[in-house]
Amino acid sequence: MPLGVKRRRWGEEVIRALLFLAATISILTTVGIVIALMAESIPFFVDVGSKFFTDGSWSPLFADPEFGIWQLLNGTFLITGIAILVAIPIGLASAIYLSEYASRRVRKIIKPALEVLVGVPTVVFGYFALTFVTPEILQAVGIDVKGFNALSAGLVMGIMIVPTIASISEDAMRAVPQGLREGAYGLGSTKRQVAMRVVFPAALSGIVAAIVLGVSRGVGETMIVLLAAGLQPNFGINPTEGFATITTFMGSAADGDNPAGSIGYQSIFACGTILFFLTLAMNMVAIRFVRKYRQVYD
Amino acid sequence: MAPPPPTADVIEATMPGTAFHRERGTQMKEVGFAVGLLALLSIALLTLLVLIVDVIVEGAGSLSASFFTETTSRIDPGSSGIAGPIMGTLYLMLVCAAFIIPVGVASAIYLEEYANREKWFNRAIEVNIQNLAAVPSIVYGVLGLAFLVRGPLSLGNVVLAGGLTLGLLVLPVVIVAGREAIRAVPPSIREGSMALGATKWQTIWKQVLPASIPGIATGTILALSRAIGEAAPLIVVGAIAFATTSDTSIFSGTFSALPIQIFGWTADANEAFKPLAAAAIIVLMGILLAMNAVAIWLRNRFEQKW
Numbered sequence: 001m002p003l004g005v006k007r008r009r010w011g012e013e014v015i016r017a018l019l020f021l022a023a024t025i026s027i028l029t030t031v032g033i034v035i036a037l038m039a040e041s042i043p044f045f046v047d048v049g050s051k052f053f054t055d056g057s058w059s060p061l062f063a064d065p066e067f068g069i070w071q072l073l074n075g076t077f078l079i080t081g082i083a084i085l086v087a088i089p090i091g092l093a094s095a096i097y098l099s100e101y102a103s104r105r106v107r108k109i110i111k112p113a114l115e116v117l118v119g120v121p122t123v124v125f126g127y128f129a130l131t132f133v134t135p136e137i138l139q140a141v142g143i144d145v146k147g148f149n150a151l152s153a154g155l156v157m158g159i160m161i162v163p164t165i166a167s168i169s170e171d172a173m174r175a176v177p178q179g180l181r182e183g184a185y186g187l188g189s190t191k192r193q194v195a196m197r198v199v200f201p202a203a204l205s206g207i208v209a210a211i212v213l214g215v216s217r218g219v220g221e222t223m224i225v226l227l228a229a230g231l232q233p234n235f236g237i238n239p240t241e242g243f244a245t246i247t248t249f250m251g252s253a254a255d256g257d258n259p260a261g262s263i264g265y266q267s268i269f270a271c272g273t274i275l276f277f278l279t280l281a282m283n284m285v286a287i288r289f290v291r292k293y294r295q296v297y298d
Numbered sequence: 299m300a301p302p303p304p305t306a307d308v309i310e311a312t313m314p315g316t317a318f319h320r321e322r323g324t325q326m327k328e329v330g331f332a333v334g335l336l337a338l339l340s341i342a343l344l345t346l347l348v349l350i351v352d353v354i355v356e357g358a359g360s361l362s363a364s365f366f367t368e369t370t371s372r373i374d375p376g377s378s379g380i381a382g383p384i385m386g387t388l389y390l391m392l393v394c395a396a397f398i399i400p401v402g403v404a405s406a407i408y409l410e411e412y413a414n415r416e417k418w419f420n421r422a423i424e425v426n427i428q429n430l431a432a433v434p435s436i437v438y439g440v441l442g443l444a445f446l447v448r449g450p451l452s453l454g455n456v457v458l459a460g461g462l463t464l465g466l467l468v469l470p471v472v473i474v475a476g477r478e479a480i481r482a483v484p485p486s487i488r489e490g491s492m493a494l495g496a497t498k499w500q501t502i503w504k505q506v507l508p509a510s511i512p513g514i515a516t517g518t519i520l521a522l523s524r525a526i527g528e529a530a531p532l533i534v535v536g537a538i539a540f541a542t543t544s545d546t547s548i549f550s551g552t553f554s555a556l557p558i559q560i561f562g563w564t565a566d567a568n569e570a571f572k573p574l575a576a577a578a579i580i581v582l583m584g585i586l587l588a589m590n591a592v593a594i595w596l597r598n599r600f601e602q603k604w
Contacts, residue, residue: 009497023413026405026423026430027422029466030426030430036441037437094342097335097339110339110343114342117346120349122527122530123557131352159345220435222529227564227565247436251530272436276437279432280433283432
């Protein structure tokens, strides 16, 4: 065979095909999720129709079922809202401190500690919210919360989200070119002014991405709310009461008592569909914002 | 890190008469701001500390040899143990590892060594992996329920279904870590191998892969340590909180797992089970700590500098 002519090596081709097949599993996962959700939700939505938006309450497992999603959305966003109110100040302060103030040595201690926080299983946070934060903190300081309440779940979820917000915002702040800081110092700015008026605005798109991802994590979080917030669908913004969320309904309804094809079974998938597209949308927004700051400074 | 601006007295010392002295109020604000940042940051770390202390205080009393050997009891907290959940978790991790290592590494090799990034399909895989990381874990449970437990595969509520569900959940972690490890191998290694007549696959198998094993191993351990703590997807695929036997099998029979047991005991109306939940948390966090320590050790010990 003359030099330069490529002989087809079938072994190599087969291996390439196998590797490609493995890589498609991740695509198949997404496709599988969408198919799984749709296969059960479409019959659900055909059956339930506009009641999904017009019914007052959510009780698909009752003899006289109601299918209004609003109570679950109410619970989800109330608890996530509390969480984000906790996580934004703590997460952003941590990011500013780590990026602008901390020495190398301090960073080396704080960063791993925050990583430990990421590694704590959420069921452990749920235990902590139910058995410590509610009785030993909230009730102990005289806040009249029920045994299951949105406040405790939200506060603990906030701490859970802190590392997400802190690490993404810190990345964004560290990507701000040193020249901007030096320029500001040259004009007589103080350290605080540099951090708040130069670095913070310059990193804003990354910070927005961090917050959106934080919200998305909170919306999708199951174990904390399942343990600490109760299962009672509820309306309102009183955080001392218990609330059900999209995820708690899914977790509590998927106990095997709902046979395939029943409306109860289908409602798990309907909730999953809402959750999937909600978090997907938020993730896409976040990726867009991250891309923005990367484009500007890289 | 920003260099600190020169203070007024430094300027005064080097260039007398040019320093402008900041007002006392400004100084106060500066210090107050830094202290405020640190105070907020320490709220998060303090919470972590309180959580760990609380769990140890509540649970240490229940940790005994029999806690590891007894099965769970619905009625008697005194004779309840985690033998079943531990076996369940062990088998889940075996299934999970057997799935994510070959599939994750193969995906990483494809994306780094073969995929033409110009092609839309390969870009779709990358975007997809990014998006999968943000899908809530409970949605993976729904996927497992529809396709593995029931539906096409109909495996039932067994370890195999649970382990594969967790595997799908953490697969992106292995792929991302694997890609980084493979990318870190310098092109000169590949060129040298090819120049000696090796085929592309021989180059990958004999040169690239061995060099990237530490990174892949670290990524796999981190993926497993994420999977081991997950409860939500397992609840949906039907793990149960009261496995009355430690006789777990991969292909048949009900199973439990540590996080499921922690959930079951915490949610139990009988307060006497709460210390058991805390004790099981100590065990789970202990395992997690050990896994992470191994991952860090692997990274430091075998990391290759080119």
